[in-house]
Amino acid sequence: MPRGYVAVYCGSRVGASPAFRAAAAELGAALARENWGLVYGGGKIGLMGVIADAVLANGGTAWGIMPQFLVDKEQAHRGLSRLDIVTTMHERKAQMIAAADHFVALPGGVGTLEEVYEALSWRHLDLIKGTVSLLNVDGFYDGAAELFARILADGFLPAAEKDILHVVRETEELLALWQRHSSE
Numbered sequence: 001m002p003r004g005y006v007a008v009y010c011g012s013r014v015g016a017s018p019a020f021r022a023a024a025a026e027l028g029a030a031l032a033r034e035n036w037g038l039v040y041g042g043g044k045i046g047l048m049g050v051i052a053d054a055v056l057a058n059g060g061t062a063w064g065i066m067p068q069f070l071v072d073k074e075q076a077h078r079g080l081s082r083l084d085i086v087t088t089m090h091e092r093k094a095q096m097i098a099a100a101d102h103f104v105a106l107p108g109g110v111g112t113l114e115e116v117y118e119a120l121s122w123r124h125l126d127l128i129k130g131t132v133s134l135l136n137v138d139g140f141y142d143g144a145a146e147l148f149a150r151i152l153a154d155g156f157l158p159a160a161e162k163d164i165l166h167v168v169r170e171t172e173e174l175l176a177l178w179q180r181h182s183s184e
């Protein structure tokens with residue numbers, strides 16, 4: 001049994017930089033090593049496939065949640081520890097949020113952004129307690145970090161909430177963050 005689950009949002013493509021794929025593989029291996037289960041979109045393609053394969057190759061638990069209409073399009077991963085097929089995108093997101101103790105986005109496209117910002121807004125509303133992080137591989141999330149700072153500076157989020165988003169560079173920072181959070 002994993003000690004808990006981490007929701008990882010990431011691209012259904014691998015992206016232009018080889019660093020993205022490497023970061024997904026490293027995070028997957030780290031999750032397995034540290035006994036965190038992965039809960040993710042359930043696909044076999046893109047960074048989604050890379051992280052799931054890395055978790056499984058290292059003996060970890062990978063749980064996918066996918067709406068029926070994406071099963072063919074995003075090629076549902078058939079080797080997962082668990083694959084739940086749901087009806088809508090909203091159900092997918094709700095189930096991932098309910099299952100996860102922490103939330104992290106690797107580089108990805110509009111779907112990745114939509115999902116991680118939903119988790120962030122739920123954190124803001126205090127509907128979830130887990131940490132929300134962006135793994136800033138190759139500066140991919142520099143713009144998001146800048147926008148978040150602007151939201152704070154312009155008074156759209158109270159200063160007391162400056163830590164609801166963690167922008168980190170290394171997998172190790174995520175592990176330390178989750179560890180700190182569990183011992184609080």
Ligand code: AMP
Pocket residue numbers: 010011012013041043070074089090092093108109110111112113114115
């Ligand atoms: P992308 O970052 O666009 O490659 O998408 C990454 C993942 O997010 C894919 O599994 C998409 O199916 C998923 N996704 C995209 N839009 C949504 C949405 N509105 N709700 C839930 N998942 C989504």
